[in-house]
Every structure is written in C-alpha cells, then in structure tokens.
Amino acid sequence: MSKHTIPHIAKQNGHLVLMVEDKPFILLAGEVHNSDSSSPAYMEHIWEIADHLGMNTLLLPVTWEMIEPEEGSFDFSVPQALIDQARERAMKIVFLWFGSWKNAECMYAPAWVKQDLRRFPRAQIVKGKNKAGRQVSPTIPVKMPYTTLSYLGTETMQADAKAFAAFMGFLKDYDEERQTAIAVQVENETGLLGAAREVSDEADALFTSEVPVDFAAYMRAHSDSMTDEIRAAVLGGRECGNWREVFGETADELFSAYHVAKYVNTVAAAGKAVYPLPMTANCWLDKGSESGSYPTGGPVSKVCEVWDFCAPNIDVYCPDIYVPQFKEVCDEYTRRGGALFIPECATHSYAAPRLLYTVGHYHAICYSPFGFDDIGHPFSAQQGFLFGMDVSDPALKTPQSFEEYAAIGHILREMMPMLAQAYGTNCLQAVSAETDPVTPHPSGNPFMAIPPMMDFGAFRVSAHFQGPMNPRGDGALLCLKISDAECWLVGNACSISLSSGDPDRPNLDLLSVEEGSFENGAWRPGRRLNGDETAQMNMANPSVWHMKFFAYK
Ligand code: DGJ
Numbered sequence: 001m002s003k004h005t006i007p008h009i010a011k012q013n014g015h016l017v018l019m020v021e022d023k024p025f026i027l028l029a030g031e032v033h034n035s036d037s038s039s040p041a042y043m044e045h046i047w048e049i050a051d052h053l054g055m056n057t058l059l060l061p062v063t064w065e066m067i068e069p070e071e072g073s074f075d076f077s078v079p080q081a082l083i084d085q086a087r088e089r090a091m092k093i094v095f096l097w098f099g100s101w102k103n104a105e106c107m108y109a110p111a112w113v114k115q116d117l118r119r120f121p122r123a124q125i126v127k128g129k130n131k132a133g134r135q136v137s138p139t140i141p142v143k144m145p146y147t148t149l150s151y152l153g154t155e156t157m158q159a160d161a162k163a164f165a166a167f168m169g170f171l172k173d174y175d176e177e178r179q180t181a182i183a184v185q186v187e188n189e190t191g192l193l194g195a196a197r198e199v200s201d202e203a204d205a206l207f208t209s210e211v212p213v214d215f216a217a218y219m220r221a222h223s224d225s226m227t228d229e230i231r232a233a234v235l236g237g238r239e240c241g242n243w244r245e246v247f248g249e250t251a252d253e254l255f256s257a258y259h260v261a262k263y264v265n266t267v268a269a270a271g272k273a274v275y276p277l278p279m280t281a282n283c284w285l286d287k288g289s290e291s292g293s294y295p296t297g298g299p300v301s302k303v304c305e306v307w308d309f310c311a312p313n314i315d316v317y318c319p320d321i322y323v324p325q326f327k328e329v330c331d332e333y334t335r336r337g338g339a340l341f342i343p344e345c346a347t348h349s350y351a352a353p354r355l356l357y358t359v360g361h362y363h364a365i366c367y368s369p370f371g372f373d374d375i376g377h378p379f380s381a382q383q384g385f386l387f388g389m390d391v392s393d394p395a396l397k398t399p400q401s402f403e404e405y406a407a408i409g410h411i412l413r414e415m416m417p418m419l420a421q422a423y424g425t426n427c428l429q430a431v432s433a434e435t436d437p438v439t440p441h442p443s444g445n446p447f448m449a450i451p452p453m454m455d456f457g458a459f460r461v462s463a464h465f466q467g468p469m470n471p472r473g474d475g476a477l478l479c480l481k482i483s484d485a486e487c488w489l490v491g492n493a494c495s496i497s498l499s500s501g502d503p504d505r506p507n508l509d510l511l512s513v514e515e516g517s518f519e520n521g522a523w524r525p526g527r528r529l530n531g532d533e534t535a536q537m538n539m540a541n542p543s544v545w546h547m548k549f550f551a552y553k
Helices: 040-052 077-088 154-175 201-207 213-221 228-236 243-274 301-310 326-334 351-362 381-386 402-421
Strands: 008-012 015-020 023-025 027-031 057-063 092-102 132-137 140-146 181-188 279-284 316-321 341-345 366-369 428-432 453-455 459-464 476-483 486-492 494-500 507-519 522-529 537-539 543-552
Touching: 015 181, 023 402, 027 092, 027 341, 027 402, 040 057, 040 077, 057 077, 057 181, 057 366, 077 092, 077 154, 092 154, 092 243, 154 181, 154 243, 181 243, 201 243, 213 228, 213 243, 213 301, 228 243, 228 301, 243 279, 243 301, 279 341, 301 316, 316 326, 326 351, 341 351, 351 366, 351 402, 351 428, 351 476, 351 486, 402 476, 402 486, 402 507, 428 453, 459 476, 459 486, 476 494, 486 494, 486 537, 494 507, 494 543, 522 543
Parallel strands: 027 057, 027 366, 057 092, 092 181, 181 279, 279 316, 316 341, 341 366
Antiparallel strands: 008 015, 015 023, 132 140, 428 476, 453 459, 459 494, 476 486, 486 543, 494 537, 507 522, 507 543
16 A cells, blocks of 8 residues: 555645645656557667656556457556556656547557457448548548447447456556556547547437437536537527437537547546546547547537536546647636646647746646657658648747757756645746737837736746847746745746836845756756846746845835
C-alpha cells in the first residue's frame, strides 16, 4: 500500500488540479509517436530526449491488440517494462488506451475482434456496408476507405471494457504503491467519420424511437453552457419524441455522441471499478466543419453536455490542438470551468511559448507536444499537413528549436511544485506574443501602444514582444508573484517593464534582479543584473529571473 492517496483530480483555490502523491502536479509532458511504446528497446532514446526537453511525464499508448492477443489471455510485459523505464528516470506516465477507437478507426482492436464481424459489428456509414468510402473533404474528390467498430456493438463494448479492466488490474497490482502511472486516457479520438451517425437498421430503429426522457430533460436543463447552435436545437425541439423531433438538425450528432459517450463510459467504469485513476477522453477537433467530416460523437466542445450526462467516469475532455487557433480552442475547453489538459499539440515554434502560456495563464494540468522527438528537426510531410502550412504566420511554419524548448522545460520542471501551488490564484499569470496583442493607443501613435500586462494588485508586469530588441514576435512571459515586492519571471524573446499598481505608492524601483537557474529545486543565482541590463530588461533567450522591488510615494 502506498502512503499516498492515489492520483486524483481535486479543487485547489476553486480550480481543478491533478493531485499526485498528495500534491498538485503539472504534467510537463510529451506524447510519443503511435508505435514507439510497443518497443521498450526503442523507447530508451525517447526517454532520453524527453529528459533533455525537461519533461516529467510521457503519454504512452497501450494497445488492446498487444495486451490481449487471444481472447481472455493477457500479456502486460510491455507496459510493465515502460513503467520500469519511467521509474529509473523519476518520470510519470499517462497511458493511452488504444481500444475500440484510434482516430475514429478500429486499427488497434485485436485480430480476434477484427475478424468476427458478427460478434463485433462494424459501423455502417452506408446502409448494409461494413466498409465504405468516405469523402475526405468537400473539395477533394477522393474517397478514402473507412471502417470502424459500431458504437452500438454491446459485445464489443463489453470485450473492450473487460480488457481495459484487466489492464487497470495490472496497473493496480504493479504500480499502486509507486504511482508511476498517474492518469489514463480511455480510447483515442472517438467518433465516426464519413457520416454524422450510423445508418444500420438497428441505428435507424433507435434514431426513430423515443429519446430517453432523462437525457432530453438533462439537455434542456443544461442549455445555458451550450453553443448557440446546440442550444437553439435543444430549446426549439419537442420535450419528448424521437431524436429528430427533440433535437432537430443536430439530432444525428447528438445521437452519435450519446452512444459513443455511453460506450466510453462503460469502458472507463470497468477500469475505475478496479483502480480509479483519473480518466480522460481526447478529441479530434470539429474545426467548425460539417458533422461526419471529423469524428462525430467524440467529445468536441459543442457536445460536452452530452458527455457530461453519459460519461460521468471521464474526468476531463481533452483537445488535440494542431490548428493555429490555439487560444480559441483552450478558451472553448475551459469555458465551462473544466481543467485544461492538452494531450497533443504541434511542434512548430509556438510549442515552447505555448507551454509557458498554458501553465501560467490556464493553470493547465497537462501540456504535451505530440511526437516531441521531432522537435528541432525539419517538418515531415505529415506535420506540414497537420499544422496547416497554408498559414501566413512564420512561427507556424518553423520547427520548434530544441534548445529553447529544453531550456524552458528545465526551468518549469524545477519550479513545478511552486507553480502548482499557485494554481487557482492570480499570483501566477502569463502573456505571449501569439495570444496577447498590443493595444493600439487611441491617438494611433505606435510608440504609445499599450503592451500586454499582468496585474498582480500591488505591481504590474508588462511584456514587450515586438520591437527592435525582439524582432521575432513569438515570445512569452510567465510571472509568479511571491509577495507585493518579489516575483519570479520566466520568459523568452521579450523585454519587461514593471510598474506599481498601488495608487498610494505609485513609484516603483528595483532592489535586485538575479538571473540564474534551479538545481534540484534550489536556486543557484548567476549574474546580478543591473546597469544596462536593467535599464532595458531584455530576455533575449529563455531565462529565469528573481526580482525584488519596492513602491513609494
Ligand atoms: C492525432 C492522434 O490522436 C494521434 O494518435 C496521432 O495519430 C496524431 N493525430 C498525428 O499523427
């Protein structure tokens, strides 16, 4: 038995945090490429890279096909070896359960599931067809072959739940005491591609019968937080009746979400009954497009109310963010008070500034670039496609510098306990060039434009991301307030100015500015900055500064 409560989600200062070994924990994480964690030998150098990048956690697939190659016979040797590797390096793991779904397909189901189409039916996006072409985009006249398991397959759901429960049983036996695995993602990017809902005879029969009354009532009672489109459909429909009558044009997607979420919840519940680690569900974003063109039924933010009703065993819905609109997506996923957990994001040159920003601004539980071992290398064709290379912002077209990510990662990893303690308070803030534009001065004078500012009450910190000293325009700055006269700054590619926020003592002077680094949690001061270095406080490179100051009349 561990001396600690098992990892769990709790409220700290009104904000959701992940508790690990009874303390708030920030996952400064990375997700590996899909196939890497199938080979512990291959993983050796991936762990090394993660450590160089300052990560404290890896997100690692564990696949149904590998742990249950024959029905009922389990092999946990690979996840066990991964846990051993993590322990040697004092790292944590979030396992990603690739079961019935992986990117809305069934590629990780074991052969005995794939081959038995009677027990484990496929989703029909064309009536009567187990596999059908799906249009990839309205503008590309190519159809991609598509098949996945049906979300109405009760036996499939039970088999998946049984395998997942067996995996969680292994985790409990092998890891409950050491708590290396701190959360589990249930399935990967669930939903249906090619149609907004399944169209088998069974699906049609369910769709044209009564919507469960408790669900219809729940949706009406929770319309406040919904997007306009879903709210209008819910409030404009009938209180009871079939899916179309109750949910109008959104009925197909809500039907899919209802069944996918119930399925995932059954799997999660079976696992939690054995070992109740926090459980997450990630999603392929809808990007404002038509249902069916993204995995429909997965936890895109507009159907979160459906998931709330159907999947109480899922603790956090997680966006996989490759789109340029990073802040918009984070805002969407936090607007209902949920914690921000980003299991996948891009490795272009906003990767490091976004790490600072999500920790400092959103007090995120997890930030995790996907395929992080690519950091510092030219983009592959897949990355180019994923990151949307038609964008005009050069930062989105440039790979993240390895050295910069590593420098910021190391600073945050050392400071993590301090930062996590400040979660839920306004003592921890951040701004970035990407997310916080300069406010133009009403006169139009560019020299009087107002830079992004963090307000800590007694003092304010402004960040200057553009200008002759920092021409690159992808900077970020995080500030942790210690008292009214002391703070830590972590930043890159920005200049800084401090001012008093106290109207009775409007003048502020610096007392000391130290640059330095942390080693094993202890501050090792480097240069004491003064003179030119504080007249123009510029962080040209990733830096951490300890500042003391005072305000006077
Ligand atoms: C999103 C998926 O969740 C990942 O497993 C991976 O396939 C990435 N896309 C990109 O390749």
